[in-house]
Amino acid sequence: MKFSLALAALLPLAASAADIAVSVGKSGLTFDPTSVKAAAGDVITFSFFPKNHTVTQSTFDNPCEPSANGASSGFTPVASADTPTLWKWTVVDTNPAWFYCAQTAHCKSGMVFAVNPTADKTVAAFTEKAKSGNGTTTSSTTAAPSGSSTATGYGGKNGASHIAASAGAAILAVAGAVAGFAL
Numbered sequence: 001m002k003f004s005l006a007l008a009a010l011l012p013l014a015a016s017a018a019d020i021a022v023s024v025g026k027s028g029l030t031f032d033p034t035s036v037k038a039a040a041g042d043v044i045t046f047s048f049f050p051k052n053h054t055v056t057q058s059t060f061d062n063p064c065e066p067s068a069n070g071a072s073s074g075f076t077p078v079a080s081a082d083t084p085t086l087w088k089w090t091v092v093d094t095n096p097a098w099f100y101c102a103q104t105a106h107c108k109s110g111m112v113f114a115v116n117p118t119a120d121k122t123v124a125a126f127t128e129k130a131k132s133g134n135g136t137t138t139s140s141t142t143a144a145p146s147g148s149s150t151a152t153g154y155g156g157k158n159g160a161s162h163i164a165a166s167a168g169a170a171i172l173a174v175a176g177a178v179a180g181f182a183l
């Protein structure tokens, strides 16, 4: 019963689902486009370009922190722009969904992405929040993202990586600014 109801619910979506392409890090520390409008059941295909980015779900209020039960691609190192790595995320509903790149200092430089932003909660406001550092402070109480269990690769250590990246972010951001390097 439950199964057939679920199937019945999925059928209309399958007929109309759109595939939406978003590139990650194709030209600098950006998502392109920076936001999309999508319906439930639409599939967003993220193409990862060099260097080593993530697509990680957060919240509007804390752009650079993984949200509880949020989705995450995990770190996705890519060597060549000729062979981007793909990761797909299926849109759950028409509510806004917020994403960032969890690589050190990328979020704070504005590497964020929004699905269905609203007039109130715009992608510009979300980006400003990310840049102004809200949500990027290290918090020892921040749990590892539960979504990381579905992330690809890297020995299931994504949760630890997120925390390590978060702890090192401030130091590396300063070092990066001084030395001019980018991760």
Ligand SMILES: *[C@@H]1O[C@H](CO)[C@@H](O)[C@H](O)[C@H]1NC(C)=O
Binding pocket: 052, 075, 076, 077, 103, 104, 161, 165
């Ligand atoms: C990708 O970045 C993560 C986090 O900074 C790091 O742990 C990992 O080693 C990197 N992978 C490669 C292949 O550079």
Ligand SMILES: *[C@@H]1O[C@H](CO)[C@@H](O)[C@H](O)[C@H]1NC(C)=O
Binding pocket: 061, 062, 134, 135
């Ligand atoms: C960060 O965001 C939270 C939630 O919106 C807010 O309460 C807090 O005042 C913000 N902190 C800063 C430093 O902007």
Ligand SMILES: [Cu+2]
Binding pocket: 025, 029, 052, 053, 054, 101, 102, 103, 106, 111
């Ligand atoms: Cu990145």
